[in-house]
Amino acid sequence: MFRTTRRYRRAAGSLAVLAAVALTANACAGQDSAGATGGSSSEIHIGAWLPLTGATATYGVAEKVGADAYFKMVNAQGGINGRKIKWTVKDNAADPQQTVQIARELVGQDKVVAIVNANGTSQAEAAFPFVLNQSKVPVLNEVGGAENWYEPPRPGLFGTQTLYEDQAAAVASWAVQDGAKKILVVHSDPAAFVNVAKQVEPVAKKVDPSVRVDRLAVKYQTTDYTPVISKVKADKPDAVIVILTSPEAAAYLKEAKLQGLSLPTYAYAPVAAESTIALAKDAAEGLKAVQLVKAPSDPDPAVKEFRTAMAKYEPGQDAGFLALWGWSNAKVFAEIAKTIKGPVTSQALTAAYQKASSVDPGVSPVMKFSAGDHLGTRSVQRVVVKKGVWTSVGDFYTPPARD
Amino acid sequence: MSQFLLVLVSGVASGAVYGLMGLGLVIIYRATDVVNFAMASLATLGLYVALSLHDRGVATLLGVLAAVVITVTAGLVVREAVIRPLGQGQLFSALVVTMGVSLIAESVAGSIWGNQPKSFPNLIDGSVRWSGAALPVQSLLTIAVAAVAMALVGYLFTRTTLGSAMRAAAESADTARVVGLSSQRLARISWALGLGLAALSACLYAPRSGLVPTALVAPLFRAFAGIFLGGLTSMYGAVVGGLTIGVLDNMAANYISASFRDTFVFSFTVLVLLIRPQGMFGTRTFQRV
Amino acid sequence: MVFNRSLLARAALGPAAGAVLMVFMASGAIPAYQMYSVGLAAVYAVVVLSVGLLAGWSGIWSVGHPAFFAIGAYFAAYGSGHDWPLEAVILGAVATGAALGAFLGYAGARFSVLYIALLTLAFTMVTLELINRWSSVTGGDQGVPVLQLRSGLGLGTVLGGSTEAQYLAVGAAAVVLALAVPAAASGLRMRLVAAKSHPLAARTIGIAPEAQSSLSFAVSGACTCFAGVLLGLLTGFVSPDPFSLNFGISLIAACVLGGVGTILGAVAGGIYLTWNPSLSSAVGLPQPVVQGIVLIAVLLFLPGGVVPFLAKPARTLLRRVPRRPHAETPADPSPNQAPAPTGGPVLLNLEHVSVSYGGLKALEDASLTLRQNEILAVIGPNGAGKTTLLNALSGLTGNGRVSGTADFAGRPLLKARATARRRMGIGRTFQHAEVFSELTVAENVLCTRRRITPRRRAEVARLLHSVGLADVADRRPAELPFGLQKRLDLARAMAEEPQLLVLDEPFGGLDAGERALLAGHIRRLHADGTAVVVIDHVLDDLFSVAHRVLAFDFGRTIGEGTPDTVLQDPEVRSSYLGSVEGRTRPPEHTGGRSMVRLHGVGHAYGGVVALRDVDLDVRQGVVLGIAGANGAGKSTLAGILHGSLAPTHGNRETAGALRTSLAPEGRALFKTLSLRENLEVAAYAAGITGAPLRARLEETMQWLPPRLRDRMSAPAGGLSGGEQQMLAIARALIVSPDILIVDEPALGLAPALVDEVYDRLSGLARDGLTVVLLEQLLSRALSVCHEVAVLHEGVVAVHGRPGDPAFEALAEAAYFNGGPTLAPGTAATAQTSQVN
CATH class of the missing domain: 3.40.50.2300 (Response regulator)
Known part of the structure; x- marks a missing residue:
């Protein structure tokens, strides 16, 4: 019994090695044939x-x-x-x-x-x-x-x-144009988010020098936004700009709704995704964001x-x-x-x-x-969640130049 | 003060999830010497099935039940197909095999249900107001369900003969064999129980995080930290360790630094282990020649 | 470390292969688009090698290597940004890796495999978090370029992402692999593997596991950091993405795939890591699925990895010639009996040494002196404290408390660490031949030395030849029969010519020929001037070599004398045979129908024969005693009678559906379970549940003494030895057995408790239960049983009735000598006149 098991194992092992070799060979062959068709004029x-x-x-x-x-x-x-x-x-x-x-x-x-x-x-x-x-x-x-x-x-x-930086600028000027005097930027903590979040303040000040902008860092991939919302509440801003991933933004919105926090909320393009609405459900209603493209429902x-x-x-x-x-x-x-x-x-x-x-x-x-200039555009599309659907607002918009 | 309460409650709710998942890990580990890395991804499969049912209008509670059944079934199939053939005492091989299973399960979930985050329904909606803070009922329910599940597990292990048998087999497989306990049967029951707890904890966790194929990786790591902290073989340790990690995690994020919470939680765990290598509740083994 | 020719040739293979590869790369035989991949494979091979050798040699599975890899890469990036010379970058990375690795290895030595995994996991997570946050240096998740690194020695400049970087990667990997070859043949590796495969035995040859794991982790970390520098240069850009935990898992997969701890396997692993994406796209499955399938398939079908799997047939082919390792007999040992020592100087002096574990005194107030040129035998029944005495001598008392004083060669012994005692001149062997299973026979002995010179190799070859292991020097111990493993254990203990050799049951498990050989070795050692302390249960062999005998029981000395006289001491004799004042023999009883019958039953564990050709008939209502010294095969016979152990030869017949129940040796209670739960679990296992279970429980509890009945909810671990034995018997009784088998119920119990246990057993017999009693003490067996069979070295030597006046002397002779040699004339009658 023991012997046969071992023999079986050996056989299976040999088979596995053979299969792997065959597959690799196949892979190489496949690549060669792909190479032959390159550079055709048709x-x-x-x-x-x-x-x-x-x-x-x-x-x-x-x-x-x-x-x-x-x-x-x-x-x-x-x-x-x-x-x-x-x-x-x-x-x-x-x-x-x-x-x-x-x-x-x-x-x-x-x-x-x-x-x-x-x-x-x-x-x-x-x-x-x-x-x-x-x-x-x-x-x-x-x-x-x-x-x-x-x-x-x-x-x-x-x-x-x-650029994400220009998206932040567009969001900042939108918020200020809507009348916000005290803006809180809630952002994830990796450098890619921090750099973007930092762009809000100069642009907002450019539009209205009296605006105050604060920043609040949140650990990347946080799901529990309870502590964050209580900090936002304590800060008492007029508007919030979220520079987060889509699931993080959804978690933020849900918790905000739960804690009875209803502030105008703005976001950059990665948040303006279907998944934000899918995750946040009605808590996403009224969320404003900028996008690289028109809303797919347009x-x-x-x-x-x-x-x-x-x-x-x-x-x-x-x-x-x-x-x-x-x-x-x-x-x-x-x-x-x-x-x-x-x-x-x-x-x-x-x-x-x-x-x-x-x-x-x-x-x-x-x-x-x-x-x-190798970058084709600096403009964005403003979108808003209306009845659970991202909807375009106005035409493409070019934010004020950053310094 | 109300903020402290909020942070505490949500920390306990997270900790309850980690504790429940850690309890599942410990039950399986004690019975079969397998650290089941695939537990989270198998539970994810269960969650997706539950969500599909929910989208077809099935009651959430039935969905949770389906998640448990699917997870348990998948886990038992995995055990019979790829863990048992490894043989006894293959601690490391078994761990690596479950890692492989986890990779496959996550990828399969992604290709069937997509990688887009999906929302998982709350088991219960609404919130409780308390001195200016709103506690989601879901959090309180999470704590309650976890507590009930833990109590039931406690009852099973301390008050029933089956539980005694499971503890006996975990203490000494050799003696269990002499007494005539069927170790395979007890191992299957342990796997089913462990995976059931994992599925339940996943159902409690998913409404907050949303559902992607890798949604449960983060709580799994926290649960691991919890059981190492508590002692790999102790069920109390799993629960206490999970709760400690959950609360600590939230406190660290809120009062120390959001950016260094992994550093904080894991450094704390390692420090405790340097002082007590067997964990808070673990037992030390003595090797004799 | 020694560079013999074949080693040099193998070490040169790495650079040679690297050079060939570079020629291919330069000549354009490798397409340009694959050049980067070749370089990447080289870098990965170094990382896989680091992870694999750490796992294979030290048993540490690290998921912390992505962090080391990242540290190296960021060193390259930072150095490039600040115009550091290439050499400084490499030195810095390697030093950092070594320091962090040494710390992790040192901390990790306190932990088990799984805890080390967590420790290294934490290391990766913390490092990644720091990298992400420390963006002034690392650029955070945006990454940093590696533009170029200039050599400080004027060897030129390597541009990031350039062709030179690819050559550098291949060349550097070739050098690292080449260095690994002599390392694999070095004493370092052997000592690492020794420390990993048996930490306790390693201590007895002077290897401290903590230092070893710290060292190996440092080397591994340094190599990985070096690979990280190469990666930075090769890619020309560093960002945190590649250094994820997933990469850690992939690394483990690559190690397992190639073969853990093999150098060629590391290359295979590196190749796999590099081209896994191509493989996935060729198969048309997502990358993680392919990775998962490969991982599972390899562990299930090629647990050793691909390279060892392919290498095995080749090696078997090469090794066709010497087929049977067993045939060789060693050089003829020296004279038959060494002269008795005549008062040489005292080598070892023990005074009032006690060892206790918790409340249990394993050794109590032991005193002895040993002269140089003396062989001292220590005897005593099981549990007498003999092994504890040896452990106290070799420093393996674990967390036990040791008190008293001991001098060895004029130096205090007890305070010295286990690893230091080897240097003091103490070597030891183990009862179960605790050899290093992952080293070859020769390496098992070689690893006792830090540096291995040709002279050492020659010495070891001589030593192996002298014990008859020369032919199997390149085999793994697991391929050898138990007897040869014990010889190896002895050779390892002898390797450094210790002044004192401590032998733990060297004769146990050996056949007669092997025992004679071993006795010869011990005599020769003595002739060469080594003092020996030896314990064993095989008294005749023991006495044939010993000059002096010390008898132990209950952790203390009970007698002393020469081999000829010591057994005449009544106390010593009764410690083996027991004394039975005041117990009334049970009435004669021939028993009813046959319940269990064994025909020609034999059993072997691996190569060790425990039982041979046993015929036995257990009749209804009879109390059958099976007496025999420790190691005679009693517990094996108990398992076979019980039915839980299937014999390797012969067959077992039962009279219909029969419930047998075993109270095993050492009680084997579930210590964390309460008394009630212990009983319930046994009933549950027999399928008794619900109301019948409660009824049986009630009935069984009545059988227990009142002081136990009141403590049904207390954990069984808190009971005294006698109480535990009572519970163990009750646990066997709860299933209403037809036959109750009790294995050594008196083991480790005080006399009063022994009486109580036996009274209760006798009571059960009076009530008509069939009982099989396995007993170390012959007289006790004779006093309570209707029939007694004496087991000697796995054979039933005599079988008869205690009432038979001739039987007692016969049984006693059989007990000690295996056969009725004292009275050969009566043997035949006794054997045949047994039971009807």
Whole structure:
């Protein structure tokens, strides 16, 4: 009995090793065949790293769905100047090392002409030395990014996302315009949130020098907001600006409602997500926020096109804000790629972006690129939760300049 | 003062969840020598099923029941399929296997129900006002349910023959065999009980945190800190340790520094352990040749 | 450490492989897009090696390595930002890693495996929190670039993310792996593994586990920090994302996959970590699912890891030639009986030494002197305090309280730490041959030395040859039969030629041939000038080597003499055989139908034969005594009669559905359970619940003495020995057994209590219960039983009735010598005239 068990184990073990070897071999083979189809003149091969697993998979998956819907629609309509778009997405699990590996595969093996619509700030930064500096392959419309990416402009790096700092400025001026004299900024404690939260005060003071702004740091991923609300109550502000993740903001709103705290509350784009309403339910009612895109519920024809395409090409997937980001980025890329006469190469794309002085994706602000400005926009869309739905308020809005 | 009360109550509510989860961990560990890392992610599967039922209009209480049943079933399947074949006394291998199970379970939950945060219904709505502060009834219910569950577990282990048998098997598997206790059966009961407690604690925790595939990782780590603090083999230790961690965590966030609460909680735990390596209620074993 | 040729060749493999890899990289054979991955695999291999060797050699599973990895990477980033030279960055990172590692290792040595996991988990969480908050240095979650590091020695500049960084990573990893090869052959590794696999035994050869784990964690931490610097340079950018707890789990997965503690396994693990994402996308499953499946599959099917699994067939092939390790007999030991010592100088002097654990006195007021050139045997029944005496000599009394004085070679002994006693010249062996299971036979002996020179190796080879282990020097102990393991234990104790050798039951579990060999070894040791203290139950072998015998009972000395005379001391004799004044023999009873019958039953544990060819018939209503010295096989026989132990040979027949009940040796109560719960659990196990259970409980309680009946809710651990025995019997009775088996009920009890227990047992027998009594004291067995079988070394030597006038002498001879050698003529009659 014992012997047979051992023999069985050995056999199973050998099988497992064989399977692993076969799979790895298969993986390599698969990569080779993928490499052979790169650089064709009938298609534009671009790539991206997205977090499809891990902590930030929410963003990666939704973004991929939105962009896929757009590319499928464009390809179905004949592509860009007759060329089909091939968008290769690889999962980086939000890990910088994997991102570098993926970047090298995409550029070195798949021969993509650009990285488009990828996700992650530090992840992209880890890949820049190879992609931007060594390979001269442009990184376009990355979700994320920081101020120093665009000042000074780096060759080949173009963005479509209003900086978090400008979002904070837009929120600050909105709050002051609504008449707030004493503002409390509740923010999560990692540097990415702290830096954004710090932008509120100067802009608010610029709009109205008599405004007072305080900040309250909360531990990242806190779920228990009871102590936070009692501190907010003690501070007695006129308005609250939350620079938090969506679940944190929802926890804040729920607890605020429970404790009978009803202050005008403003938030930046990451909070303006469907998940905030899903989690906070009616506690989210009246929450004001700024967004990079129009609300997905908007009657605007460009947004309607998005909803139609999502229903057709990605049925069953949420046509929410994050998908619309992906859609918008894909659309900006396609609009600019259309202007290229001749082969779509890395150089041609970079040149076309620098000349793209006015690209109107409809769902997001008009993008204005130039040789000196690689960030397409500083504008935001104001949105408010009305009857449990994010609703656009007015047109795109450009906040006062920060110092 | 009312703020202190708020912080205290919400700390106790969190601590009750950690304590309940820690109790489940300890029951399984004592009976089978397995530190069940997969407990939280299996409970997450249960939560998603409960939520799906709730969305179809099933009463929340039935949903909780379903969560418990699903979690227990999944746990027993895991034990029979991948833990038992490892054999006895494989402390570390078993821990690593449950880590593997946890990775798979979280990923599966994500691919079935999506990674978007979902809201989990309160078992009860409303709040109680007390000198200017509002205590959510849910928090009070959490404390009450946890207390009742702990009391029932206490009753089971100290007042029933089955409980005596489980304690006996945990004390000495060899003697249990001589007396004729079926260790496999008791192990299965312990797993079921432990996972049931985990599912219950998850149902109490989820309304506050919302539901994502990794929602229960944070309370699991806190529960771990709690049982190490209390002593790995002590059920009282699990409860007291969990409560201590919950209250300490909230107090530290509120009165010391929000940014360094992990540092504070874990440093405290390690300090206690340096003084008492076996935990507050743990027993020291003496090796003899 | 010694560099013999094969070791050098193996150590050179690392750099050679690295060089080949670099040539490939330079020639373009490895596609450019894979270059980074190759470098990453090299860096990961170093980290996996650090984690794996720490686990494999020291038994510490760390989830703290992501933190070390991060510290190294941030050193690179900070150094790059502040224009530090490359060497300073590496030195700083390595020193920091070593310091933190040493602290964790030192603190962790107090904890068990799981607690160390928590300690290192806490370390990771705290470090990550600090990294996230200390943004002036680390850039917080935004990260910091590693632009370049210039060598302070003028060796050039490495740019972050450059090709040179990839070469540097591969080269550095090759060097680290190469360094690991001689480390694996060094005394350091052996001592680490020894401390891990048996901390207690390690202390007896002078190894302190705390220092070892601190050292190994320091080295491991330093290596990981170094890898972190390489990672920073390789990627050219550092952010907190990669250093998560998930990475810690992945590291463990990679270690387990490759094979814990193997160098090649670390390389395999590094490769796996690097290309796991590609594997996942090829299979089409999410990364965590693939990782989880790999983890579970490896642990279930290849618990040793992939590399050892593949290496095993190769090694077996190489080792075809010497197949049976057993055949060899060692060099012929020296003269048969050493001359009795004639008053040499005193080596060891013990005065009034006592050891107590809590309230229990395990050794009471023991005094003895031992001369150089003397073999002293210590005898006494089980529980007499013999092993405690040896533990006091070797310093393994744990948390017991030791009082009294002891001088060894003119120096005070009791205050010295266990690890120091080896240096003083005391070696010891263990009853169960506590060898280091994860080291080879040769390494088991080699690890007694800090530095291993060719001379040491030769010495060890000679030593192994002399005990007959030369052929199996490269085997693991687990592959050897028990007898050879005991020889190894002895060889290890002999390795440093101690002045005093302490042997704990060296003859136990050995067959006659092995025992003779062992006796030869002991004599030879003595001839070489070593003093020996030896305890055992196998008296004939013991007496054949001893010069002087000391008898112990109840923790104190009861007699002393030469091997020929000591058993004539009545007190000594009765401590074995018992004295039975005033007990009336039960009336003759031949018993009814046969209840349990054993045919040719034998049993072996691993390689150790405990019982052979036993035929036994238990008849209804009879009290059957089975008498035998400790180690004769009584408890094994009890388990087989009970049915809870399946014999390896022969068969057991019962008369229909029969309920047997065992009160095991040492009571085996559930000490944390109350008296009532102890009884209830036994009934529950037999399927008695509800009202019948309450009725049985009531009935059983009536059987208990009143002083126990009043304390039914107290925990059983608080009872005295006699009371515990009473409860153990009651626990066996509650299921209304057809046969009650009681194993050594008198063990460790004061005489008055023994009488009480036996009175109650006799009462049960009078009421008609069938009882099997396993008893160390022959006379006690003779006084209460209808039939007595004497067990000697696993064989029923005689079986008869106490009433038979010839039987007592016969039984006594069998008890001590295994057969009726004193009266060979009557043997046959006794054997055949047993029961009808």
